[in-house]
Amino acid sequence: xxxxxxxxxxxxxxxxxxxxxxxxxxxxxxxxxxxxxxxxxxxxxxxxxxxxxxxxxxxxxxxxxxxxxxxxxxxxxxxxxxxxxxxxxxxxxxxxxxxxxxxxxxxxxxxxxxxxxxxxxxxxxxxxxxxxxxxxxxxxxxxxxxxxxxxxxxxxxxxxxxx
Ligand SMILES: [Zn+2]
Numbered sequence: 001x002x003x004x005x006x007x008x009x010x011x012x013x014x015x016x017x018x019x020x021x022x023x024x025x026x027x028x029x030x031x032x033x034x035x036x037x038x039x040x041x042x043x044x045x046x047x048x049x050x051x052x053x054x055x056x057x058x059x060x061x062x063x064x065x066x067x068x069x070x071x072x073x074x075x076x077x078x079x080x081x082x083x084x085x086x087x088x089x090x091x092x093x094x095x096x097x098x099x100x101x102x103x104x105x106x107x108x109x110x111x112x113x114x115x116x117x118x119x120x121x122x123x124x125x126x127x128x129x130x131x132x133x134x135x136x137x138x139x140x141x142x143x144x145x146x147x148x149x150x151x152x153x154x155x156x157x158x159x160x161x162x163x
Pocket of ligand 1: 076077078079080081125126127128129130
């Protein structure tokens, strides 16, 4: 009975979608920095809100931080928690700021199956839950990881010139 098989397939698909919604951590709460949606909208620019709170992805090459290679610290645009040291940044050629490793404890990850066939690992700030980007296992040494970040979700704090 092909019709019944199709229905079962659709039910399976629905179950997968229900089980893999892209915002599990926030729904469960538990972040040190939490705001209502209205508060986030007043704190962030529209572009920052779209990425950090709604999992949008900025256009490749749109962030000046993709071409920023001075020493310093990249912090979360939502809560200013330090996320990446510039020493771990590399030019991935993707048009997005890319890093080999985060600062210890700075990020959390979740499974992102919104594209169904293509499973990605979502990366968010461990302090406010803001969506930052994704991590892929095709980065350079020493970790082999490529943390592909939205520049608009980051604040760059250059190292002091005198330091
Ligand atoms: Zn944050």
